[in-house]
Amino acid sequence: MAKIVAPVKNVIALQDVIDSLSNRDYGVPGIGLVYGPSGLGKTTGVTHVFNQVNGIYVSMRKTDTATSLLSRVMDELGATPLPRVSRMVDYIVEQMSMHERMLFIDEADYLMDDLRMLETVRDIYDATEVPVVLIGMEQIARKISRHKQFFNRISEWAEFKPADIDDVCIMSEALLPHYIKVDVDLLEDLRQKTAGELRRITIGLKRIEKLALANEIDLVTCEHWGDQAFFGRAHA
Numbered sequence: 001m002a003k004i005v006a007p008v009k010n011v012i013a014l015q016d017v018i019d020s021l022s023n024r025d026y027g028v029p030g031i032g033l034v035y036g037p038s039g040l041g042k043t044t045g046v047t048h049v050f051n052q053v054n055g056i057y058v059s060m061r062k063t064d065t066a067t068s069l070l071s072r073v074m075d076e077l078g079a080t081p082l083p084r085v086s087r088m089v090d091y092i093v094e095q096m097s098m099h100e101r102m103l104f105i106d107e108a109d110y111l112m113d114d115l116r117m118l119e120t121v122r123d124i125y126d127a128t129e130v131p132v133v134l135i136g137m138e139q140i141a142r143k144i145s146r147h148k149q150f151f152n153r154i155s156e157w158a159e160f161k162p163a164d165i166d167d168v169c170i171m172s173e174a175l176l177p178h179y180i181k182v183d184v185d186l187l188e189d190l191r192q193k194t195a196g197e198l199r200r201i202t203i204g205l206k207r208i209e210k211l212a213l214a215n216e217i218d219l220v221t222c223e224h225w226g227d228q229a230f231f232g233r234a235h236a
């Protein structure tokens with residue numbers, strides 16, 4: 001089943017970052033930084049937009065080295081990884097430049113653990129000037145500011161924020177079947193209990209949908225819901 005991506009504010013902010021990077025003026029650097037706490041929809045948003053721009057997406061792992069990271073980028077390009085980092089950089093630079101393919105690096109916090117990896121990404125950007133977007137947790141912005149040469153190349157930022165009530169309504173409309181509506185008071189309760197975290201909002205909405213289907217309710221209210229849990233163990 002295709003994953004539905006609701007157009008919440010964070011997704012729109014991310015789209016703006018991509019648009020600004022693509023349409024930036026000559027001389028404006030082209031690295032973007034997207035950051036925020038876990039569960040706010042960074043990966044969901046990025047995997048949605050990178051498809052639209054025919055980008056290259058890789059998610060980093062704690063154990064990554066320059067070799068393993070670039071090998072994964074090579075895989076994404078449909079190429080066989082090469083034994084030397086420098087040769088992979090050449091190949092990736094060529095492909096990104098030739099086809100204007102932006103590079104998206106998720107879990108980019110791990111990039112900060114290894115100067116060689118960070119500098120390799122900077123080399124790729126400098127050689128292509130095709131936008132590179134890093135996606136990480138809240139700490140990444142602070143950590144990256146210590147690396148001035150990298151930091152100076154960041155021209156677009158998006159901080160992912162907890163969902164507000166409009167976002168929860170948008171999520172509800174996007175994720176639930178059209179014949180199930182949820183009263184705004186219940187959505188507000190969901191927002192508060194999840195602190196606006198989209199991961200838990202999604203779980204809560206699925207539980208609301210289940211209740212609606214089981215009881216043939218077309219407008220679910222706080223009265224229908226009672227004091228059930230929206231996430232975590234369904235029955236305490």
Ligand SMILES: Nc1ncnc2c1ncn2[C@@H]1O[C@H](COP(=O)(O)OP(=O)(O)OP(=O)(O)O)[C@@H](O)[C@H]1O
Pocket residue numbers: 004005006007008011037038039040041042043044045198199200202
């Ligand atoms: N815009 C959205 N539309 C629909 N579902 C969403 C959206 N954003 C987030 N979700 C739901 O929330 C879950 C968690 O989001 P996601 O994994 O993208 O967060 P994250 O910010 O990347 O978290 P982490 O930092 O832990 O990697 C997703 O699996 C998805 O079910």
Ligand SMILES: [Mg+2]
Pocket residue numbers: 042043044106
């Ligand atoms: Mg993620």
